[in-house]
Amino acid sequence: MLLCFSSSHRTAEFDLLERLERHAPAVTAALAEHSELVSGSVVLATCNRFEAYLDIDEPLPAARAVSAEAVIDAVSVAAGIDADVLRASSTVYCDDAVAEHLFSVSSGLESVVVGEGEIAGQVRRALQAARTAGTVTGDLERVFQVASRTSRGVKNQTGIMTAGRSMVRLALELAESRVTDWTQVRVLLVGTGKYAGASLAALRDHGVTDVRVYSPTGRAAKFALSHDVAAVEADGLQHELASADLIVTCSAVTDHVITRDLLTAAIALPGSAERRLVIDLGLPRNVDPAVAELTGVELLDLETISIHAPVEELNAAADARELVDAAAAEFAAQNAEQAVTPALVALRSHVFGVLDAEIARARSRGDSSEQTEAALRHLAGVLLHTPSVRARELARNGDAQAFVDATSALFGLEVDDVPTTRALRAVDDETAAS
Template identity: 65%
Template sequence: MLLCLTANHRNASFDLLEKLSIGAPSLATSLVTESDFIQGAVVLATCNRFEAYLDVDEPLTAAAALAAEQAIEVLAEASVVDVDDVRNTLTVLCGDTVAEHLFSVSSGLESVAIGEDEIAGQVRRALTTARVEHTTSSDLERLFQRASKTSRGVKTKTGLGGAGRSLVRLALDLAESRVTDWAGTTVLLVGTGRYARASLAALRDRGVTNVRVYSPSGRAANFAASHQLQAVAKAELVEAIAASDVIVTCSTAPTVVLTAEQLNAAADIEGAVERRLVIDLGLPRNVDPAVSTVSGTELLDLETVSLHAPLEELNAESHARALVGEAAAEYRASRAEAEVAPAVVALRSHLFDLLDDEIARARSRGDSSDETERALRHLVGVILHTPSVRARELARTGGTETVFAAVEALFGLQASPAVAEAVVASTLPLTHRAPGA
């Protein structure tokens, strides 16, 4: 059974999301190694959501509830958050709703900026991380691979992907009223990762040419060289702040990078910019909230951005949600087909075993030929075709139990559900299978 524990900008404060993101890196491994029920985990932590996708090895509701509670306790401990706060904030999804939720998330339909570009890549990277840490499972592999396929379909078939919207661009849209001339604006970019590249591209689209970059981890020089920017050393940071009209922070540093003390020190430098806009896109936050108390400084953080998110383009979103719904329905149907695989495999094995026995007897009497054997095997395959197709059709319409009952009643065969997992797992690329699969 699949579970999803989700907290996002709609049901959680950014302070709590920030704390959950701190505990995210070690969570998947802890869940898989410490839980009695969880055999796979993929954690997705972004600037406006935290989600843990779990594969529970028991189909019973009671087991799912225990797995969810174990996950909540592990997450609370890793994030140093009261367990009741985590429990009261997280929404727990299970079964078929998990797929539709992830497909919607990966397509950008649950983001602050509807249709944002970054989320699809973040979903893919979450799965890659789980593979590296050996916490994924066959079911989670199929779920996330289908999510990526769905997001690509939504992007190409609807208008959501055409505008290239993102949280970065939404933040800069909100900054328009504070910036009179982007071309004449001096910008300090803090961070050198994927979000920094997206931020730089968005700034240049608005005509910004004067950008310097600072990295808390010391990567500024390489980033600056590859993007034709000026790097800022740690000893030069306060002076760079003083000269900047806009500061955009998007670092993955676990602690704040900009403090009120640094801003005050910058303000005391002769010739310092009198009014400054700080845009904090980091999670955990890169900027001390006290920065907003510094004279002449305005702070635009993720929480403020989310409150001013514009209404989505209704037609494009409606089409996208329809595509997500179709993809989720097809995913459910394919899983239902997998559930009847044991019955189909048992029936095929039964008939071909009978055929092999008859061929062996014919050979012992000298009555068999290669041509006859090929014809008989082809005949059995033709006979099996219709019941195999019918079994999949029944599964798609909720008739899984009917298929098992028919195979047992007509042939006396009792199939094992474990066969289904083996059959479906064998279709995955070897590099994408869970350990031991």
């Protein structure tokens, strides 16, 4: 059974998401320790969501609530967050709802800014990290692969990716009213990762030409060389804070890069800019929220930016939602088809067993030929085709048990009631390989 623990900007405060993101490695390790319950996991931690996609060993519907509580307790202990707070700030999805949610997330429909393009890559990297850690099961691999194909389809077939805007572009749009001439703005960019590259591109699109980059981890020189900007030395941060009109932070470090005391000292330097706008895109926060109390400082953080996120462009979002819903429905239908696999395997085994026995008797009497055997095997395949098609049709319509019962009644075959998804897929794989 697939299960997803989801805490996002829709259900939680950014402070809580920040704490979850900071403890993502501990949560991943804690889930791996529950091997009696969790057979696999993929953890997705972004600036506006924290999600754990899990493959749970217990498939029974009655166990869903128990499994969900166990997962919440594990996350609670690992992240140091009260379990009741997590329950009130999260949603748990089970079975087919997991796929539908993941497809929607990877396509940008659940983002603060609907259609933002970064999330698809973040989902892919989460899967790759889980592969490296050895926590991916076949069911998780399958649902994430379909999610990736779905997001590509949404990107290629709808306008949602161009209609939607990334977080940094939205932040710069909010900053428009504070900036007279972008070409005259001096920018300090804190961070050197992929988000920093996207931020720099957005700044240049607005006409910014004067950019300096600082890295808390010492990577400024390499980034500056590859992006044609000036690097800030480790001891030069305070001076650059004093000179900057706009400060954009997007580092992955867990401590505040810009503290109230540091910025206070920078403002006190001779020739310091009178006013400055700070855009904090980091999660955890790169900037101490207390800097907003300083004279001449305005702070835009993720929480503030999300409040101003635009209403989704209706046509593009509706088209994307239709594609996601169709993909989720097909995924659910394919899962449902697995419910008839044991009965089909039993039927095929019975028919071909009878056929092999008759051919063997014919051979013993000397009245069999290769052509006759080939014709009989072809006939058996033709006769089995319609029951196979009908079985999958029944399964897609939720009537898998009807085929199981019919197989038992007509041929006297003992077939268990609809088994677990994982067991069914294993049987189907063995059948395909034989």
